[in-house]
Amino acid sequence: MAEAVSAARSGVPKMSMIVIEELTKVFPMGENEIRALNGVSFSIEKGEMVSIMGPSGSGKTTLMSIVGCLDVPSSGTYVLDGSPVEKMNDTQLADVRNRKIGFVFQQFNLLSRTSALENVMLPLTYTGLSARVCREKALRVLELVGLKERVKHHPAELSGGQQQRVAIARALVNDPAILIADEPTGALDSKTGAEIMDLFQSLHRDIGQTVIMVTHDSFIARHTNRVIRLADGIITSDAPNLAPIKAGTPRPEAEF
Ligand SMILES: Nc1ncnc2c1ncn2[C@@H]1O[C@H](COP(=O)(O)OP(=O)(O)OP(=O)(O)O)[C@@H](O)[C@H]1O
Numbered sequence: 001m002a003e004a005v006s007a008a009r010s011g012v013p014k015m016s017m018i019v020i021e022e023l024t025k026v027f028p029m030g031e032n033e034i035r036a037l038n039g040v041s042f043s044i045e046k047g048e049m050v051s052i053m054g055p056s057g058s059g060k061t062t063l064m065s066i067v068g069c070l071d072v073p074s075s076g077t078y079v080l081d082g083s084p085v086e087k088m089n090d091t092q093l094a095d096v097r098n099r100k101i102g103f104v105f106q107q108f109n110l111l112s113r114t115s116a117l118e119n120v121m122l123p124l125t126y127t128g129l130s131a132r133v134c135r136e137k138a139l140r141v142l143e144l145v146g147l148k149e150r151v152k153h154h155p156a157e158l159s160g161g162q163q164q165r166v167a168i169a170r171a172l173v174n175d176p177a178i179l180i181a182d183e184p185t186g187a188l189d190s191k192t193g194a195e196i197m198d199l200f201q202s203l204h205r206d207i208g209q210t211v212i213m214v215t216h217d218s219f220i221a222r223h224t225n226r227v228i229r230l231a232d233g234i235i236t237s238d239a240p241n242l243a244p245i246k247a248g249t250p251r252p253e254a255e256f
């Protein structure tokens with residue numbers, strides 16, 4: 001917000017991190033088609049922390065796949081950090097996926113036979129950085145997510161919350177412009193989920209990380225600064241949350 005105000009005052013146009021206009025995604029299904037997204041428009045500024053909510057099948061994962069450049073829309077436009085995504089070729093898209101986007105999933109998706117450190121180093125494999133620099137970068141993000149003491153552990157030797165932290169460290173190791181998390185607390189108990197929200201809030205607050213998080217859970221969504229709701233591939237509401245819940249606040253009885 002302060003950034004926007006100062007940009008407006010200085011007359012320098014502010015560039016949004018994400019500008020999406022009239023996005024549609026149609027999946028052909030035999031004779032029929034499924035309109036997973038049906039004219040979605042929104043912008044996200046650098047440093048925002050946003051939840052995407054909506055019932056199962058409403059298009060959340062489809063939307064995140066497009067925002068993360070894993071999939072392309074059927075129509076509409078997407079400008080990521082000033083660059084129109086539809087004009088990018090496959091090499092440019094792969095490069096954007098590697099450099100600009102960090103993905104976190106509900107099921108962690110870690111390699112089970114390698115250590116936390118090696119899992120986090122993986123996205124750095126093709127960067128051309130020396131093994132020593134890769135190791136240092138990976139250790140730095142593992143420390144950032146609070147796992148300095150667990151770097152040699154394999155996923156099976158870590159709790160669910162710790163495994164998700166490794167996945168978050170892996171997503172952050174390339175300094176992505178956007179961290180996209182699809183149901184990051186969906187496989188965790190509520191206390192561990194709160195720890196993950198605490199981590200996201202500190203990434204947002206301390207390093208200005210742009211975070212987009214999908215959740216079914218309105219209590220989890222209330223930890224973020226803005227909530228976009230989807231239903232049947234359409235945005236039904238998009239509202240700031242002026243008083244985000246501090247992570248660790250007990251869930252109200254009625255919401256269990
Ligand atoms: N590859 C695909 N082929 C055909 N239909 C698809 C495909 N991917 C998604 N869909 C359909 O698009 C719609 C939106 O799916 P999506 O996975 O985006 O929903 P979601 O909001 O993430 O749901 P959930 O909360 O269950 O994860 C659904 O009706 C789904 O069946």
Ligand SMILES: [Mg+2]
Binds near residue numbers: 060
């Ligand atoms: Mg989904």
